[in-house]
Structures are given as C-alpha cells and as structure tokens.
Amino acid sequence: MSLLSLEGVSRVYATRRGLFGKPVPVRAVDHVSFSVAPGRTLGIVGESGCGKSTTGRVALGIERPSEGTVTFEGATMPMPGTPEWRRMRARLQLVHQDPLGAMDRRLTVAAQVAEPLEIHGIGDETERRDRVAALLRDVGLRADLAQRHPHELSGGQRQRAVLARALATDPALLVADEPVSALDVSIQAQVINMLTDLQAARGIAMLFISHDLKVVRQVSHEVAVMYLGRIVEQGDPEAIFADPLHPYSRALVSAIPVPGPRRIERIVLSGDPPNPADRPSGCAFHPRCPLAVSACRAEVPQLKMAADGRQVACHLVEAA
Amino acid sequence: MTEPLVSIRDLRVAFHGLPALRGIDLDVAPGEAVGLVGESGCGKSVTWLAALGLLPGTATVTGSVKLQGQELLHAAPSVLDRVRGGRIAMIFQDPASALNPVKKVGVQVAEALRLHRGLEGSAAEAEVLRLFDQVGIPDAKRRIHIYPHEMSGGQNQRVMIAMALAGQPELLVADEPTTALDATIQAQILDLLRRLQQETGMALVLISHDLGVVAEMCRRVCVMYAGRVVEESPSDELFSHPRHPYTKGLLAALPDMVGPRRRLEAIPGGVPEPWNMPPGCAFAPRCDRATPECGAGLPGFVPVGPAHQAACIHVQPATVPA
Secondary structure (H helix, E strand, O other), X not given: OOOEEEEEEEEEEEEEOOOOOOEEEEEEEEEEEEEEOOOOEEEEEOOOOOOHHHHHHHHHOOOOOOEEEEEXXXXXXXXXXXXXXXXXXXXXXXXEOOHHHHOOOOOOHHHHHHHHHHHOOOOOHHXXXXXXXXXXXXXXXXXXXXXXXHHHOOHHHHXXXXXXXXXXXXXXXXXXXXXXOXXXXXXXXHHHHHHHHHHHHHOOEEEEEEOOHHHHHHHOOEEEEEEOOEEEEEEOHHHHHHOOOOHHHHHHHHOXXXXXXXXXXXXXXXXXXXXXXXXXXXXXXXXXXXXXXXXXXXXXXXXXXOOOOOXXXXXXXXXX | OOOOOEEEEEEEXXXXXXEEEEEEEEEEOOOOEEEEEOOOOOOHHHHHHHHOOOOOOOEEEEEEEEEOOEEOOOOOHHHHHHHEOXXXXXXXXXXXXXXXXXXXXXXXXXXXXXXXXXXXXXXXXXXXXXXXXXXXXXXXXXXXXXXXXXXXXXXXHHHHHHHHHHOOOOEEEEEOOOOOOOHHHHHHHHHHHHHHHHHHOOEEEEEEOOHHHHHHHOOEEEEEEOOEEEEEEEHHHHHHOOOOHHHHHHHHHOOOOOOOOOOOOOOOOOOOOHHHOOOOOOOHHHOOOOOHHHHOOOOOOEEEEOOEEEOOOOOOOOOOOO
C-alpha cells in the first residue's frame, strides 16, 4: 500500500505581466501523479523552475493542489490550518537546502530539536531531554554540540541538526528538497549515508528532490524526471540513468560532467528552459528537442508504459 | 617546457593573522587549461584573488606572482589596471551580482572595450555585437539594449564572458563559472569556454568544486586542501590513479552515474579551522593512512609519475625517472 499518493495534481499560480497586465495563469505543476510506499524513496530531478519544489510542498500539504488529490496514509490531505492538518504535520517533515535559514539563530541546537516535541505535546520534560539526546546521537552530532548555536556549527553539522529536528516527531515521510546541495563533496557523502541509514532503521519514506542526478541515483528506489511542471519519465533509477528514453532525460543525463570516460555522447541543448507562463504548445520540450516532429507541436504527450515498465511521455517512444 | 605565462611561488595569504593560503607554487603555460579543485575554504579562489591584488586590506599577502617575468604582487595600481581585465580576466560564479543591475549589458561590455582597447562609439558597438555573437547570444542587436534582470542566468554568464574577452586576455580565470547554472545550461557554457579557448588561444584556469567539470575541461589538475596543493597531475591520470589519500577520498565520496550502487565512502570529520591547523599534514586527522610521522612536518611533493606529484609521505615515489 502506498503511504503518499498524488493523483492528477496541478498547482496553478496567477502572475501579472507588468503592473497593469492581465493575470496570467502559471501551471507550476501540471497533472502529476505518483505514489511513495513506506520506507521507499522517490527521487524527483529537474532544473530550476520545473516544479519539483512545488510538488514537494503540495505533497507536504503546505500548499493545496489546484486540481487533483493528495492522499496520505489513506486519507485525503486536510485543509491547511485545521486541527487535523496540524496533527498530520507531525507525520510529514521537510528538510531543505539551507540549514542556516531553517534554524533560529538565537536558539541552541537542543532547544530547536525539542521544539517539535513541545508543539505536538510529546512526552514530559525529562522524556524530551532524553529524546533530544538520542536524536542528536542518531544523526551523529556530539553531545557537547547540543548547547551550541547554529552559527557555531559547520554546514554539515547544521544539516544534521535540521534532520534531527525533522525526525523528532517520528515522521512517516520526509520531503528532502536539495538537502545536500550546499555541502562539500566529502560532507555530502556523510549526510547521504546517514539519510540512507536512518531510512533503513526507521522505515521512513522519502521524497528526495534534487538537481544532482548522481545524488538522486544514489538514494532513490524510483525516479521521476520533471520538465516544466510535468513528469516526462519515471521508473527505475538504474534504467533511467543508464539508458534514458525521453529526449530531455537523455540531454540531462549526458550533461552531467563525470571524471573518466563518458558513456553517453553529450547532447548540448540549445536555448533556455521556457517560461512556465508562456508554455509552448504540445510537448513543452519541443522547441529544444533535437528530434521533434510536427505531432510534438500539436499534442501534449501523455505518460505511457515503455518496454521495461517505465513511464515515458514522448510521442517518439514506442509504448509497450 | 615553454616559459610559463603566470608563475606563482610560495604564495601565502593570512586574514587577521590566520593562514588561508599556506604556500602555493603554480605555473600556467600559455594556452593551457589548468583546473583547481577542492572544497570550500581550501584557498582555490583566494589564490587568484591574491594574485590579482583583489583581496581587502585586512589580508597579508607574501610570495611572488609573475606574469611573464613581471611581478604582480604589491605592484603599482597603474600596472594592475593594465593587467586586470586586459591580460588576465576573471569571471565568477554569480553573474547577476557581478553585473551592474542599472546599466544595459551592451554598455557594460563597451566600458571594458574603452578601458582596455580604447574603442569608442560605433567601433565599440560593432565590437560588442561581434563579442555577443562569439559568446552565442542570439539576437545581439536587440540584446545589447536590455538589462541583466531581463536575461536568464546562462545568458548573463555569456555577457560576463563577453566582457572578459573584451580585453583580449591571455588568461581567463573562471571561478566556479557554472555552479549557479542548471545542468543543461552548464553544458552550454562549458562548451562555449572550450570553443573560445581554441579560437583565441588564451589559457584557462578553471576553479571548481566539481571534479567532473574539471576532468572534462582541463589537461592538468591541482587538488587543494587547507591552503596547499596536495596533488598535481595530468587529469586523466588523476582520475584513474589518484595518489594522495585526500584525492582518493574525494573520488570515493562521489556517487557514480553508472555501475552498481555502492555505499559512499565518506571522509570522516571536517576541514580543519584556520586557527586550529594540525601540525604537519593538514589532512592527517581525517586520513586512514596517517601515522605519527605525518604530524612531524609539512609533507613535500613526491614525484609519482610523469608530471604527477603528491604531497604525502606515504606515497611510493615513481621508480622510473620521469
């Protein structure tokens, strides 16, 4: 059974062109469906503005979908601000890129990790203190760091503290939005290993959002590639990164600089990703696609099952 | 070896008495592409900021930086003004904050042309159009009249590159030029830098934390750690046969794109703080091969292969003379 599922979810914002311009609807997320099982990780990759973070916010219930439904633990996501929503928030937690921005600079690490326990009324004071100590141990922070303030910690230590806080309420799902992007390679590896260890020990499900394909491949059981609000390819990470089928995934994978010999010939796309407020007709990728045919300009390709069971939204990929 | 274009010797930088750069030796030959890799705070950017006299007055800089025999360290402002942007140009990670937000991009590039090549009026405009064309900005005639905020990050970086090329530099120092850009745009900019280097014959110093970017762009790579170069090698050799334990650790910590997934080998601990530098090898506290001798003194370079050296007392020197 799935823990979290999104069914045909869209998120539309209204923006204005200029001061007196007419409001233009922007579909930041467009007909996205997926589900995440307990203890599993779905990785979402894509470039800036592709809607991956908005998808994460909708999955967390921080934003309401404009269309479609979000189901968590078998129930529809309640309205933000309601008591049911508050209760559910303890089960869903967010970790994002900038740990310093996510922490209160005036509070000690221990006080911040204890805060969710106080808010959700978990345990008495001694229990909370023990729990905070255990959480800090789980994320590999020395006990003496508990009384430090965020600015006294390194970037890696701060991200560990943020994780300890996110884990305090024993969540079933963690939405990790670029959690290691601001960290140096050697520290990044420490945090990635810790995340996968914690997942194995606690059975947490993860929505892992990142622009870094190598990191996503490392942590994910399933991967979704997004382009301009839509999922264009979804399936097994080994298959997608070794042999991407969608022309956009292919360009994205080929663009990753790797030390050592290259396996896939580099495809350099022309132009920038289009403005979501000015979405190209048909397949949104067609103006940059080296393979586009006339059907691509006319018709939006739907996700369909390809030969090895993965989903691809491209007119040129044969359905199984 | 041909006479180096830039020759850095024992360059040291300290901020408020705390060492940031602890003795760098580096040569850049005309037309070559050299990569500097390392993690935050290892001194890879400070090296070039110091070399070009761009550090604030609180920094103490010693050593020598020579541009074809001419000393640049503590040189007169009139000398540096001709070198910076003229013979050595630099581009940075964040093009949006390096550009002036209230000036049209064409005007900003024209300013560089006036300063370094004395071009004015229609001659300058024609050259701006040519430069925009060279760096792949489409519709240049219209684009020279717009402001940085009207362009994407990738296009702004192209403007920065056009501005850097305006002085016809012999060396371009690119400090994390694609770090703020998306993967497909990064590929475009790296392609552009490679093409420009071929077309103009300028040397390129690429500063990056991304081993992959450096591997693809540079023939030679220097790995830096805690203010020193710890390994220097031809790039193929570095990635196939890393010798310094830190370089090995960095490569093992990087997730793969192909092959079976394995648990990452993280390097334990963190980079030492400048006020808490261990004696001897700065990497020793994190190194699995460390012995008490590592703390005895700064390890010198050991030649381990042709044009390949590592600063570690535990590496085996090359048996065949290079």
